[in-house]
Amino acid sequence: MKKLYTAMVLVGAMVMVSTAWATPATDELFTRYQSEGAKNFDAKRGGDNWVKKVKGEEAEMMSCQTCHSEDLTKQGKHHKTGKVIEPMAPSVNAERFTDVKKIEKWFKRNCKDVLARECTSQEKGDYLKFLLSK
Amino acid sequence: MMQNRYMMVLLAAIFLAGSGVAQAEETFWQWMANPWREKEVQPVTNKLYQEECSACHLAYQPGLLPSKSWEKLLTEEALSDHFGDDASLDADALKEIKDYALENAADKSFHKRSRKIALATRDVEAPLRITEVRYIKRKHHEIPEKMIKGNKDVKSLSFCNACHTRAKEGIYDNDTVKIPNYPDWED
Numbered sequence: 001m002k003k004l005y006t007a008m009v010l011v012g013a014m015v016m017v018s019t020a021w022a023t024p025a026t027d028e029l030f031t032r033y034q035s036e037g038a039k040n041f042d043a044k045r046g047g048d049n050w051v052k053k054v055k056g057e058e059a060e061m062m063s064c065q066t067c068h069s070e071d072l073t074k075q076g077k078h079h080k081t082g083k084v085i086e087p088m089a090p091s092v093n094a095e096r097f098t099d100v101k102k103i104e105k106w107f108k109r110n111c112k113d114v115l116a117r118e119c120t121s122q123e124k125g126d127y128l129k130f131l132l133s134k
Numbered sequence: 135m136m137q138n139r140y141m142m143v144l145l146a147a148i149f150l151a152g153s154g155v156a157q158a159e160e161t162f163w164q165w166m167a168n169p170w171r172e173k174e175v176q177p178v179t180n181k182l183y184q185e186e187c188s189a190c191h192l193a194y195q196p197g198l199l200p201s202k203s204w205e206k207l208l209t210e211e212a213l214s215d216h217f218g219d220d221a222s223l224d225a226d227a228l229k230e231i232k233d234y235a236l237e238n239a240a241d242k243s244f245h246k247r248s249r250k251i252a253l254a255t256r257d258v259e260a261p262l263r264i265t266e267v268r269y270i271k272r273k274h275h276e277i278p279e280k281m282i283k284g285n286k287d288v289k290s291l292s293f294c295n296a297c298h299t300r301a302k303e304g305i306y307d308n309d310t311v312k313i314p315n316y317p318d319w320e321d
Contacts, residue, residue: 081293082289083189083191105223108220108222109220109221109222113220
């Protein structure tokens with residue numbers, strides 16, 4: 001009986017863990033960010049930063065949601081060009097977070113567009129943790 | 135009398151030829167001398183160019199601007215502030231995209247519209263926007279503002295593909311134009 005219970009807990013734990021997505025690319029990036037001094041990546045902190053509104057370049061308030069929409073399982077829209085942005089959530093878009101170069105390219109561009117600076121390794125790791133949980 | 139009529143015809147011919155040149159931005163002889171002319175604009179054939187540019191907007195064909203414009207637009211510094219957005223590329227990608235743009239720029243193209251863009255920009259400072267090209271401006275100037283800027287489904291002349299239904303293929307002729315919310319507009 002005790003064995004069965006342990007097995008159930010184990011299976012349950014595995015299911016819970018597997019609800020967060022991960023790819024070889026994100027594993028590589030987490031390792032890289034850690035080697036750059038970041039630690040304890042936190043999906044909650046990533047999520048808070050994701051929705052935090054800051055003053056954009058044209059004095060309007062913007063956040064990541066401005067272009068990626070509030071529901072990450074839905075398409076977003078570039079605020080200037082109107083270009084459709086495919087959903088960020090890996091649960092509906094399996095292509096997301098599979099290419100290290102692509103992730104880094106967009107972190108660089110989008111952090112500069114929204115925050116007017118590049119993101120720190122800590123911030124990027126937090127964002128990734130948050131996005132991978134979607 | 136005969137001579138008068140001759141003069142009239144000659145004057146009319148000169149007038150027509152003159153206005154034709156002003157319209158076409160290319161002289162009759164330049165036009166005649168080019169047997170390789172093709173219609174429209176060369177579609178994008180480079181995969182990386184297509185992918186990277188279309189990540190944010192229509193991948194404007196290189197033949198829509200002269201090489202001196204692409205030289206200005208496609209540098210690391212220029213791309214870090216690409217009309218207000220950061221569009222940085224890594225060095226390898228930037229080189230491939232820039233080389234492709236320069237090889238196929240308007241002044242290198244034998245496509246009709248590109249020739250006109252090349253001629254319209256030959257003697258002026260390199261435009262950074264396609265919408266600043268004199269030929270492009272003239273082609274659109276009689277369209278009322280409400281149909282472009284004031285049109286919620288167009289918003290700006292920069293969004294070629296809002297009305298040019300085959301812009302992706304490099305086709306910009308009148309027959310393929312459909313202005314959203316103004317189905318009856320005829321040029």
